Amino acid sequence: MVRIGTITVNVNGERIDTRPTLRAAHNLNQHHGDVGAVVMRSLNGQISALFDMVREGCADTLSTKRFERAAALPLAGWHTPAVSEFASKFGPALLCVDLDAVADEPPRPIEPTPYNKVLVDLYAKATGWLGWSPEEAWNATPLEIVTAVNAHVGKLRLMAGAKDDDEDTSEELDVAGLAELATMNTLY
Helix, strand or coil, rough: CCCCCCEEEEEEEEEECCCHHHHHHHHHHHHHHHHHHHHHHCCCCHHHHHHHHHHHHCHHHHHHHHHHHHHCCCCCHHCCCHHHHHHHHHHHHHHHHHHHHHHHCCCCCCCCCCCCHHHHHHHHHHHHHHCCCCHHHCCCCCCHHHHHHHHHHHHHHHHHCCCCCCCCHHHCHHHHHHHHHHHCCCCC
């Protein structure tokens, strides 16, 4: 299961609350050029990658202060099972990967999309489709945005005449109903 909310890590006696937000993903991607690479480095115990993930993920100012104190203490406190568990939760949440589902499904050949394009798309959907403020979008996790967009699309499908238990049959939706729905957002 992918974590949506707060992920807590205890380092050197400091309890740090983090959230794998769109802002954290963007900042890590900007700094490292590849979020997947920083996640892998953190999973392998690289301290600088762990520092960056925790710093960018701090959920509030108290957690930021706690991180700063923990970062100033001996590095041995960062090589613990608690920190490894944090990396195994926070990294996949940034990438919106459900590790349980991945283990059950055979790999599918897909064309990789650059992560910065994924971030732009998530931000656009959060602000454009869902009407969230920029601050709400930046503070949401990728999975929160994906879940909200999927619910929004489901609502639109129902409004267009699909049944609640229908499979994804977007080609079969009522075209006239969709046209009528489109006029509902027209400014006069």
